Amino acid sequence: MGVWGAAWKRFRGDRVGMVSLGIVLAFVLLVVASAAGLVASGWQKEVGVPNAPPTLVGPRAATADTTAIAVPTGPNVDISDIDPLAPRYKEWDAATAKYKTVETPRAETLPFGGDRLGRDVLAKAIKGAEVSIMVGVLAALAATLLGTVLGAFGGFYGGRVGDALEWLYNVFTSIPNILLIFTFAAVLNRADAIVPKGIWSIVVILALTGWTGIYRLVRGEFLKHSVRDYVRSAEAIGASNASRIFRHILPNVSHVVLVQLSIHVVSFIKAEVILSYLGLGVAVDQVSWGSMLAEAQSELILGHWWQLAAATLFMAVFVTAFSLFTDALRDALDPKLRGLE
Helix, strand or coil, rough: HHHHHHHHHHHHHCCHHHHHHHHHHHHHHHHHHHHHCCCCCCCCCCECCCCCCCCCCCCCCCCCCCCCCCCCCCCCCCCCCCCHHHHHHHHHHHHHHHHCCCCCCCCCCEECCCCCEEEHHHHHHHHHHHHHHHHHHHHHHHHHHHHHHHHHHHHCHHHHHHHHHHHHHHHHCCCCCCHHHHHHHHHHHHHCCCCCCCHHHHHHHHHHHCCCCHHHHHHHHHHHHHHHHHHHHHCCCCCCHHHHHHHHHHHHHHHHHHHHHHHHHHHHHHHHHHHCCCCCCCCCCCCCCCHHHHHHHHHHHHCCHHHHHHHHHHHHHHHHHHHHHHHHHHHCCCCHHHCCC
């Protein structure tokens, strides 16, 4: 049985890991369906009354008498002396009648409630999952790839290559992370034609500011593994540097990379919340969990808690499941457990 086959066998024995994998896959399918327009495509439609409560809570009680008072008007009153265009009003009404839209009645309640405009909070949470998960996963993959490659080269080659990468690492870590994020955000906002503001700009910002921690850990692991007997043996039989880096050492440090990937997915989703709150996140015509939480602040003061609860619930379930899944995968790939097979 190969390395990956043995890892899969150990992973299947972890019930928590399998349940977490199922939840993560369910979110992935939800994101794909949302991106394809199969669900939550009408999240911008105002289908309910403003701040419609969740269905289980029930409609809000009337707080004021809204009965309209009929004011009698004289149908035969001639106002042409006051308004010369009065005789033309009926003609205009008849000509424009076909362009007038009939306003559909809005729902008093919605499954997860509505926001201040009457948009369905459940649809917004699903569409927000698409944006937030894409940002978190893509940025984490990019940062992990960048940090892993640089860390592998720095730890394996050392010398001038290692010194140059250490200098680059020290430059990035000497600047507070939040200032570094703002710097890259300002630069990318000026270069909007190259990287349009929105999902891709956030991915680039987070990837460029989040690779340092992965680099440090991977570099340390490569320094340790590059002098071990199995790597020396591979060198003795003529294995190339690329083969030793990617075929021999990297699989043995993959558990470290996966742990960092999991941590960065979680932290990048949180970072997207901060960026969206500060106006540096998704565009105004998009929605994410971060923008939902930002909107929920003003609604919470008025006692409308359901948008905050929906965004928090979706985020908590995905983040917890993803973390548990990655922990189980790390244990399955741990080199210390391979000898037990």
